[in-house]
Amino acid sequence: MSSKPNFSDPAFINKLITQDHHAIELLIKTYTSHLFNAAKGMGLEDTQATELVQNTWETFFEIINRFEKKSHIRTFVFGIFYNKAKEYKRELGRINQNEPIDELLESQFNQRGHWPGQTHLMEPEKFAQASQTINIIEKCLSLLPVNQKMAFHLKEIECLQSKEICNILGITNTNLGVLLYRAKGALRKCIENKAR
């Protein structure tokens, strides 16, 4: 990707708006693999994942002239993708907006904010080995609720900023914190159980 242009450059965005083929191809060849991988990660079959990605791009080029150049173009792409994905995974539209992270945390720790006495966390080497086992990590990820998976994916695989993710998912920073906390906690426990 050495020839990748700066996608935030207004000149590049204008090329997209005027349907410049070169710019369109570059963008599609940069993000289609990301979108397809994310769609498969949500548990969609190949045909559905393909359709979702196609619909995303179709809509993208229909509304690109509405793109406000304030955010990164990938936020715009993933925002459309996420909205379309709701048609396939209805749970995505029902992200719990009100769960306070403090209560969630209270339930995991004792009154002084320490790990409960009986907590045992596995030796890190053993855990690392299980994490690198494709079957284990794949299985554990597949068990996550789809909205947690989406938040985890955007944050840790796409490495987007929290602000961008909140824009895409239409949630607050606190909501995102809850989703990530839950996703990572569940993944950690799942891997630990499978490593025993």
Place this chain on the structure above:
Amino acid sequence: MISCKEVSKILSENDNLSLLKKVELRMHLFICKKCSRFEKHLKSLLSGAQKLYRVKDNEYKEKVTHLENSIIKKLKEKNQ
């Protein structure tokens, strides 16, 4: 001194921290075995998830190339 509870929140959110918070976090991890293990677990699971993503990306390569070409073709036809 920050609590284990706060440490687990900071580690899960994985956001940019102030220098002070970073120092507090490192100090806590240095003396707390459970949190130190928790941090290592999170690092491992992230690297595992990223590895899975790369494996899948490779697996989907052919399908994705085909998909890219068909989307580009469709758009060209539409704009003609």
